[in-house]
Amino acid sequence: MSPLPAPDPAALEYSTQTAALISREIESAGGWIPFSRFMELALYAPGLGYYSAGMHKFGAAGDFVTAPEISALFGQALAQQAAQVLGLNAGNILEIGPGSGRLAFDLLSELERLGQLPERYFLLEVSADLRQRQQHLLDRFAPRVEWLDTLPASFSGLIIGNEVLDAMPVHIVAWREDGLFERGVSVADDRFAWSDRTLTSGALFDIAASLDVPPGTISEISLAAGGFVATLAGLLDKGAILMLDYGFGQNEYYHPQRSSGTLMCHYRHYAHDDPFYLPGLQDITSHVDFTAIAETGISHGLNLLGYTSQAHFLINCGITDLLARASPEQASAYLPLAAQVQKLLNPAEMGELFKVIALGKGVDTPLLGFARGDKSHML
Numbered sequence: 035m036s037p038l039p040a041p042d043p044a045a046l047e048y049s050t051q052t053a054a055l056i057s058r059e060i061e062s063a064g065g066w067i068p069f070s071r072f073m074e075l076a077l078y079a080p081g082l083g084y085y086s087a088g089m090h091k092f093g094a095a096g097d098f099v100t101a102p103e104i105s106a107l108f109g110q111a112l113a114q115q116a117a118q119v120l121g122l123n124a125g126n127i128l129e130i131g132p133g134s135g136r137l138a139f140d141l142l143s144e145l146e147r148l149g150q151l152p153e154r155y156f157l158l159e160v161s162a163d164l165r166q167r168q169q170h171l172l173d174r175f176a177p178r179v180e181w182l183d184t185l186p187a188s189f190s191g192l193i194i195g196n197e198v199l200d201a202m203p204v205h206i207v208a209w210r211e212d213g214l215f216e217r218g219v220s221v222a223d224d225r226f227a228w229s230d231r232t233l234t235s236g237a238l239f240d241i242a243a244s245l246d247v248p249p250g251t252i253s254e255i256s257l258a259a260g261g262f263v264a265t266l267a268g269l270l271d272k273g274a275i276l277m278l279d280y281g282f283g284q285n286e287y288y289h290p291q292r293s294s295g296t297l298m299c300h301y302r303h304y305a306h307d308d309p310f311y312l313p314g315l316q317d318i319t320s321h322v323d324f325t326a327i328a329e330t331g332i333s334h335g336l337n338l339l340g341y342t343s344q345a346h347f348l349i350n351c352g353i354t355d356l357l358a359r360a361s362p363e364q365a366s367a368y369l370p371l372a373a374q375v376q377k378l379l380n381p382a383e384m385g386e387l388f389k390v391i392a393l394g395k396g397v398d399t400p401l402l403g404f405a406r407g408d409k410s411h412m413l
């Protein structure tokens with residue numbers, strides 16, 4: 035790996051503490067923890083993890099850029115879908131992992147313009163630091179906006195999560211000629227090291243054994259993402275769940291061409307594959323297995339309402355019409371917006387790798403965002 039930018043001393047100290055916490059846990063667990071636990075601690079250990087300690091930054095100055103940070107048109111397009119769901123079912127909006135609050139701001143602004151503001155916009159945010167940023171940005175919508183520490187017991191309306199499922203801990207499995215192995219983490223010479231254990235029973239084994247994966251593959255399975263969707267299915271009374279993320283259906287996820295999995299780390303706009311680098315200072319993600327998400331949702335009583343690429347979804351939601359609101363004659367306003375739309379839609383950038391899945395209950399009308407280019411049959 036080429037040298038990455040050096041952290042400042044305070045950040046380095048956080049990382050040293052995070053690494054020490056993980057090492058202690060490995061020791062008390064007898065020398066080995068599943069990779070999913072390593073990822074959970076590196077991202078979410080209270081006060082230390084990447085997402086809970088406020089080390090992460092969104093946007094150009096941070097570690098990665100998400101679609102809502104690229105363009106306000108993303109949230110405005112999503113608002114067209116939100117307006118349809120709220121129009122059909124009434125109810126509220128619940129956003130999971132709202133980041134800087136940018137998506138909430140653009141969605142609410144557009145819903146206000148459409149005269150379809152929900153009574154409440156709930157934000158489930160685990161980071162105190164991000165919550166403060168969101169409060170500042172969403173001040174204008176203050177009476178409607180409410181922060182939650184945990185998921186509500188029941189909900190009707192629209193649940194949204196952009197790049198949330200990819201941030202959930204994954205297990206790593208090695209499919210080998212001599213059987214299944216779970217890849218975990220141990221400590222050797224004061225460093226974290228990969229260490230495999232045979233996998234012969236349990237939920238992870240059942241899923242790994244049921245997949246059609248050629249020996250020689252090492253890839254991820256997210257029990258956490260499945261569990262999260264099952265929880266959402268249990269609390270949704272009526273309405274839709276919209277999850278946007280990078281990933282594919284199982285055929286592509288476990289394709290021989292992707293035999294070393296999809297785990298990826300982001301540190302100041304460098305993408306690399308070493309999750310042991312500076313724990314707590316970098317993001318760790320994996321692509322989303324949308325087949326697993328759909329199957330879990332369906333087995334917990336949800337209907338699959340649509341699955342398509344981000345490009346198709348945004349076009350179906352009218353993003354090009356939204357762009358046309360800016361006059362091409364005013365080049366200084368129009369050209370940056372056109373470049374942003376290009377980034378969101380271009381198959382070589384976010385258009386094709388990013389997908390949108392909608393699951394729901396009591397929604398009988400076809401959803402706007404999946405009117406053309408629905409790929410549900412590919413799951």
Ligand SMILES: C[S@@+](CC[C@H](N)C(=O)[O-])C[C@H]1O[C@@H](n2cnc3c(N)ncnc32)[C@H](O)[C@@H]1O
Nearest residue numbers: 085100130131132133134158160196197198201
């Ligand atoms: C990559 S960030 C995306 C932020 C934002 N949605 C955006 O698009 O810019 C992932 C977010 O998901 C949140 N997250 C992950 N697992 C979560 C969970 N189980 N409950 C609530 N939030 C979660 C993280 O804390 C983080 O804020």
